[in-house]
Amino acid sequence: MARLPLHIVLLLFVSCILFSCRSMKDFSNFSTKFFNENEEKLGKIQEQYKKLNPERPFSIVFLDRQFNTFSLEINSDTFRYIYKFLVNEPRLLDTLDKFRFNTIEVMNLISSMREMHCNWVNKLEYYPHKTRNHVIYLSIRNPNLRSFLKRERYLSIIYFDEVQSHDAEGVLLHSPSDKDPGEINGQVFWRLRDKVYYTLASYFR
Amino acid sequence: MNRIHKRFRALVPSILISVSLMGTEWTDSAAFSKRQEALIYISAMSSLPQSEFWPHVDPKEFTKDLEGDIRQPLRIYEGKVTNFCSYAALTYIPFHYDPLGFVQFMFELYKNGKARLGKVNFEPGDEVRNVAGLLKNKGFLDIAPANQVWFLCLADRFKGYLNVFNKQFDPGDENNLCAATNFSKFNRMIRQLFPMKVKAKGFDFLRPAIKDMILYLEEKLQTGTLFMYVNNRKLYKIKDNTASRVDVPTHFLVLLSMTRVDNRYRLTYWDYGRISVQELSASFIRKITFGVTHCTLR
Numbered sequence: 001m002a003r004l005p006l007h008i009v010l011l012l013f014v015s016c017i018l019f020s021c022r023s024m025k026d027f028s029n030f031s032t033k034f035f036n037e038n039e040e041k042l043g044k045i046q047e048q049y050k051k052l053n054p055e056r057p058f059s060i061v062f063l064d065r066q067f068n069t070f071s072l073e074i075n076s077d078t079f080r081y082i083y084k085f086l087v088n089e090p091r092l093l094d095t096l097d098k099f100r101f102n103t104i105e106v107m108n109l110i111s112s113m114r115e116m117h118c119n120w121v122n123k124l125e126y127y128p129h130k131t132r133n134h135v136i137y138l139s140i141r142n143p144n145l146r147s148f149l150k151r152e153r154y155l156s157i158i159y160f161d162e163v164q165s166h167d168a169e170g171v172l173l174h175s176p177s178d179k180d181p182g183e184i185n186g187q188v189f190w191r192l193r194d195k196v197y198y199t200l201a202s203y204f205r
Numbered sequence: 206m207n208r209i210h211k212r213f214r215a216l217v218p219s220i221l222i223s224v225s226l227m228g229t230e231w232t233d234s235a236a237f238s239k240r241q242e243a244l245i246y247i248s249a250m251s252s253l254p255q256s257e258f259w260p261h262v263d264p265k266e267f268t269k270d271l272e273g274d275i276r277q278p279l280r281i282y283e284g285k286v287t288n289f290c291s292y293a294a295l296t297y298i299p300f301h302y303d304p305l306g307f308v309q310f311m312f313e314l315y316k317n318g319k320a321r322l323g324k325v326n327f328e329p330g331d332e333v334r335n336v337a338g339l340l341k342n343k344g345f346l347d348i349a350p351a352n353q354v355w356f357l358c359l360a361d362r363f364k365g366y367l368n369v370f371n372k373q374f375d376p377g378d379e380n381n382l383c384a385a386t387n388f389s390k391f392n393r394m395i396r397q398l399f400p401m402k403v404k405a406k407g408f409d410f411l412r413p414a415i416k417d418m419i420l421y422l423e424e425k426l427q428t429g430t431l432f433m434y435v436n437n438r439k440l441y442k443i444k445d446n447t448a449s450r451v452d453v454p455t456h457f458l459v460l461l462s463m464t465r466v467d468n469r470y471r472l473t474y475w476d477y478g479r480i481s482v483q484e485l486s487a488s489f490i491r492k493i494t495f496g497v498t499h500c501t502l503r
Binding site: 061063071075077078079080081082083084125126127130132182183184185186205 | 277279285286341342344345347348441442479480481482483484
């Protein structure tokens with residue numbers, strides 16, 4: 001078998017690396033496109049969670065890429081109970097029952113999260129200008145946010161109750177007079193809608 | 206039914222812990238002072254003037270934060286994305302064994318810009334004093350100026366090999382290696398700050414040479430305060446990319462109880478400003494644990 005010349009091999013190698021690296025711009029374009037295409041389904045997850053959470057504060061974290069295993073974290077002021085389940089595990093229903101969750105609604109939420117590859121839903125507290133506030137936080141995992149040499153990224157989408165301020169570039173501000181971006185969960189966010197912002201994070205929770 | 210019964214039975218220790226920790230009075234006979242004494246001291250400080258040493262820490266907010274900490278000692282929170290978890294964990298000791306002594310130290314530090322706790326003199330520089338009260342985007346820590354003062358002083362005063370490349374504190378360093386704590390630094394801090402006898406087993410990169418980890422934890426829990434140095438990324442599954450595969454400890458927590466449920470262990474521990482209850486297998490506990498620090502009063 002004829003050998004490939006060295007320069008061709010090198011060229012192929014460099015091309016592979018270049019194609020495997022994606023710029024942040026690619027990821028950002030993906031984020032807005034993904035949100036536009038799935039706005040309704042993502043909004044549904046947010047609505048389902050928002051409805052269930054006040055009864056008994058909780059969060060759901062999917063732990064594997066196949067979205068088969070998840071952790072249900074049930075919160076009180078002092079306690080956080082962490083349970084790990086397989087999606088179809090019978091003891092999940094026992095636990096939901098024990099904590100008096102609306103079992104059907106929670107199962108619907110889990111199924112919506114799996115469909116959208118949403119691996120974390122939570123109500124997150126933050127303190128802009130020392131006042132307590134909260135957002136509904138969704139993390140999305142998607143093959144388009146992975147590349148060969150770069151760390152995996154997660155699309156984080158936050159839903160506010162009120163319209164938020166932003167600068168000319170769409171960066172979230174905690175108040176219109178702020179000069180610095182308003183961070184939440186250690187991240188700077190960009191506008192998608194008046195009450196919906198996003199970021200690409202290296203961690204999902 | 207039997208399984209549910211077992212689960213409820215296993216919940217009993219955590220309920221007892223919550224009742225004892227949330228009660229209005231700390232009743233440990235080994236404690237040097239009681240919570241009530243600390244609250245009386247704080248109420249006598251209601252007209253505290255603005256400190257010239259801590260320009261961004263309002264005296265009323267400082268006092269209110271300390272009072273909140275004493276009333277709810279488990280609420281202390283290291284802040285989002287900071288490296289303050291070791292400092293929050295070790296604060297469990299003064300809050301539970303000597304709240305009055307800690308409160309007196311904090312007020313002295315606020316009034317004079319310097320104070321002594323245990324064998325350690327704290328006299329932070331301008332960089333630390335000008336940052337305290339201004340930390341933001343850290344969650345609950347944003348509105349906890351007394352905790353900001355305390356954590357920043359500890360990060361500034363104690364140094365380990367992780368801090369060797371950045372020993373001088375500057376704004377923003379709370380999130381990076383300047384504030385990080387390795388296992389020996391953690392144990393040194395406890396030994397120097399509090400009258401505790403510390404027995405530590407573990408290392409920063411290797412798991413401790415403990416023959417039966419579960420038995421060791423169960424035994425030590427009976428006789429003192431137990432801190433665990435764990436791989437947080439595995440415990441909470443923060444991310445699932447290549448970085449998480451590096452098997453190193455990143456987090457300190459206070460283990461409060463451990464009970465067997467079927468073939469797993471129900472761990473009740475304090476971290477991130479609340480008590481967490483989680484069932485883990487013995488092998489997983491061994492896998493995530495890199496250090497165990499057992500503290501008893503001297």
